[in-house]
Each structure stands twice: as C-alpha cells, then as structure tokens.
Amino acid sequence: MPEVTKVVYIMRGVPGSGKTTIARMLAGTTGRIHSTDDFFIGADGKYCFNPRELEGNHRRNFEAFCRSLDEGVPAVICDNTNVRRWQFEPHVRAARQRGYLMAIVAMPHPTVDEAVRRNTHGVPAGAIQGMLCEWEP
Numbered sequence: 001m002p003e004v005t006k007v008v009y010i011m012r013g014v015p016g017s018g019k020t021t022i023a024r025m026l027a028g029t030t031g032r033i034h035s036t037d038d039f040f041i042g043a044d045g046k047y048c049f050n051p052r053e054l055e056g057n058h059r060r061n062f063e064a065f066c067r068s069l070d071e072g073v074p075a076v077i078c079d080n081t082n083v084r085r086w087q088f089e090p091h092v093r094a095a096r097q098r099g100y101l102m103a104i105v106a107m108p109h110p111t112v113d114e115a116v117r118r119n120t121h122g123v124p125a126g127a128i129q130g131m132l133c134e135w136e137p
Helices: 019-027 036-040 051-070 089-097 112-118 125-134
Strands: 007-012 032-034 075-079 101-106
Touching: 007 019, 007 089, 019 032, 019 075, 019 101, 032 051, 036 051, 051 075, 051 089, 089 101, 112 125
Parallel strands: 007 075, 007 101, 032 075
Antiparallel strands: none
16 A cells, blocks of 8 residues: 655645635645644634733644644644744654655735735734734745
C-alpha cells in the first residue's frame, strides 16, 4: 500500500478573509484544523475573546497541532491570522521535523469594511487595520 502524503497548511489572512472556509475544504474528511479561536468558545458555544488568555490559548493550540502531526494526520491545518512570520515558524519547524510537506496559504486581503462584515468573531475595523499594517509578506 502506498504511503499517504502528509501536508501541513499554514493559513494566513486577516479575520474575514476566508481562511476557515478554505481550511475546511483542505481538511476534507481526514484532516484536522487547529485554530486558536476555538479555545475562546465557551461551554455555551459562544465566542468570547479574552486577550489575557491569548498566549496560553496559542500554546494549547500549538500543542494540539503537534499531537496531530505525531498521530500522522494526513492534512494538518494551522488556521490563525499568522500576520507575522514568527507566529507560524514553530509550526513549520514541527512539521518539517516530522516529514510533512508544507504549504503556506495566504488569503487575499479584503477591504477593512468587507473584513468587518465577513468575520464571524466581531473583530473591529481598527484591529483589522492594525493587522494589515503589521502584515509581513
């Protein structure tokens, strides 16, 4: 039986750019999506961002991402904004150490107004504009 090709996809884009929609398509039925946003969903199923929990939730998300790699999941996806390269470099290193192919999926930047309308977590225009200003190609 041929070996399954294992791929890590690093999603990049501001909120409302379509990252999660594409991530779901890439994951199909056998892949796993890892998003720090998932750690802000309460027991009631509602999203509640708390900046004090961001660092710890990023760490938990990375740990879950690495567990998926260790399990040999064929498509492992990091679905975060990844505005700066340092934010996803640990994921790249972890994937390469485990023999995964890499694909960086950079979403086109929507206008700020469009991103505000489309993002599902209520990220305000000022925060989105800030991400666009900090964006590293």
